Amino acid sequence: MKNKSALVTGITGQDGAYLAKLLLDKGYAVHGLHARRSTDTLWRLRELGIANEVNLIEGDLTDLSSTIRSMEQSRADEVYNLGAQSFVGTSWGQPVLTANVTGVGALNVLEAVRIVNPKARFYQASTSEMFGLIQEAMQSETTPFYPRSPYGVAKLYAHWMTVNYRESFGLHASSGILFNHESPLRGIEFVTRKVTDAVSRIKQGQQKELRLGNIDAKRDWGFAGDYVEAMWLMLQQEVADDYVVATGQTTTVRDMCRIAFAHVGLNHEDHVVIDPKFYRPAEVEVLLGNPAKAKAKLGWTASTDLQTLITMMVDADMRRVSKE
Numbered sequence: 155m156k157n158k159s160a161l162v163t164g165i166t167g168q169d170g171a172y173l174a175k176l177l178l179d180k181g182y183a184v185h186g187l188h189a190r191r192s193t194d195t196l197w198r199l200r201e202l203g204i205a206n207e208v209n210l211i212e213g214d215l216t217d218l219s220s221t222i223r224s225m226e227q228s229r230a231d232e233v234y235n236l237g238a239q240s241f242v243g244t245s246w247g248q249p250v251l252t253a254n255v256t257g258v259g260a261l262n263v264l265e266a267v268r269i270v271n272p273k274a275r276f277y278q279a280s281t282s283e284m285f286g287l288i289q290e291a292m293q294s295e296t297t298p299f300y301p302r303s304p305y306g307v308a309k310l311y312a313h314w315m316t317v318n319y320r321e322s323f324g325l326h327a328s329s330g331i332l333f334n335h336e337s338p339l340r341g342i343e344f345v346t347r348k349v350t351d352a353v354s355r356i357k358q359g360q361q362k363e364l365r366l367g368n369i370d371a372k373r374d375w376g377f378a379g380d381y382v383e384a385m386w387l388m389l390q391q392e393v394a395d396d397y398v399v400a401t402g403q404t405t406t407v408r409d410m411c412r413i414a415f416a417h418v419g420l421n422h423e424d425h426v427v428i429d430p431k432f433y434r435p436a437e438v439e440v441l442l443g444n445p446a447k448a449k450a451k452l453g454w455t456a457s458t459d460l461q462t463l464i465t466m467m468v469d470a471d472m473r474r475v476s477k478e
C-alpha cells in the first residue's frame with residue numbers, strides 16, 4: 155500500500171515542526187508550504203533532525219496559485235493548515251496582513267483542496283483566542299465566540315469557512331480549537347518562551363530584569379508535542395468535526411513566572427518589571443478549555459503538566475544560552 159502524503163502549511167513554525175516529525179514517524183511523505191524569507195527559518199526542523207526529510211514547496215498562503223501548486227505537487231491525502239501570522243500582539247499593528255494570511259490564507263488552502271482533490275482531509279488550526287471575552291467559565295465547542303483582537307477575528311473567519319466548506323462541498327474539514335501550547339521550539343515573542351529565555355540569561359549573568367505586561371492574565375497551557383497528536387487524530391475520524399484541545403487547568407502568567415524562576419533557584423519578584431508597553435489594546439483575561447469531547451471521541455488527553463512543561467523549556471534555554 156502506498157504511503158500517505160501530507161501537506162503542512164506553517165511547517166517551519168512550532169507546531170509544523172512537531173507535526174512533521176509525528177507524520178514522518180508514522181511513515182507519511184511530508185511536504186511543507188514554505189514562504190521565502192531573507193533569514194533562515196529551518197532551525198526548528200533542524201533541532202528535530204528532520205530538515206532533510208521533508209519536501210519544501212516554495213509558496214505563500216496569500217497566493218492562491220501557491221496553494222493550488224502545493225496541492226498538485228504533494229498529491230496530499232491530508233492537509234494541515236498551520237500557517238498564520240500567529241502573534242496576537244502584532245495583529246493590532248498589522249491587521250490587514252493578519253486578515254490576509256490568517257483569514258483569507260485558510261480560504262486559499264480550502265479552495266486548493268476543493269479544486270485539486272476534494273477527497274483530501276483538511277485540518278484548520280483554530281484557536282481559543284476566538285473565545286476572547288469569554289461567555290462561559292469553561293470553554294467548549296458550544297461556547298459562543300467573542301474575539302478580542304484582529305488575530306482572533308481573522309481566525310474566526312477561517313474557522314467558519316472551514317465549517318462552511320464542510321457543509322457546502324462535503325469536504326472532510328475539521329477545526330481544532332487549540333488552547334495555548336508551548337515547547338522549547340516556541341517563538342521568543344510568546345510569553346512562556348520570553349520568560350524561560352530571560353530566566354536562563356538572568357541565571358547566567360547576561361540580563362538583570364524581565365519586562366512584562368499583564369501578568370494577571372490566565373492561560374490554559376499545554377505541550378505542543380501532545381497537541382499535534384490531537385490534530386492527526388481528528389483527520390483519522392470517519393466524520394469531520396470540531397474539537398477543543400486543552401488541559402482543563404488555567405494559571406496566571408505570574409505563577410508561570412514563579413515556576414520558571416524557582417527552577418533555577420531565583421525569585422521572580424526580584425526580576426520581573428511591569429512595562430505598560432506590553433499591555434494590549436484589548437486583553438483576553440482568562441482562558442480555560444473543556445477537552446471532554448476530544449477525550450471521548452479521539453481518546454486524547456494532555457499528558458504534560460505546566461510544571462513539567464516550563465522546566466523542560468528552562469532547561470532547553472539554559473543549554474542554548476550557555477552555548478552562545
Ligand code: NAP
Nearest residue numbers: 164166167168169189214215236237238240279281334335
Ligand atoms: P508559529 O510558530 O508562529 O508558526 C507560524 C507558521 O506560519 C510559520 O511556519 C510561518 O513561516 C508560517 N507563515 C506565516 N506567514 C505565512 C505566509 N504568508 N505564507 C506561508 N506561511 C506563513 O505558530 P504555531 O505556534 O506553530 O501555531 C501553528 C498554528 O496554530 C497557527 O495557525 C496558530 O495561529 C495556531 N494556534 C497556535 C496556538 C499556540 O498556542 N501555539 C494555539 C491555537 C492556535 P515563517 O517561519 O517563514 O514565518
Ligand code: G4F
Nearest residue numbers: 240242281282283333334343344345346366367368371432
Ligand atoms: O504568549 P502570548 O503572547 O499568547 P496569546 O496571546 O495567548 O496567544 C497565543 O495563544 C493563542 C491561543 O489562545 C494562539 F492562538 C496564538 O497564536 C498564540 O499562540 O500571551 C499570553 C498572555 C497574554 O494575556 C498577554 O497579554 O500573556 C500576557 N503577557 C504579559 N506580558 C505577555 C507579556 N505576552 C507576551 N507575548 N509578552 C509579554 O511581555
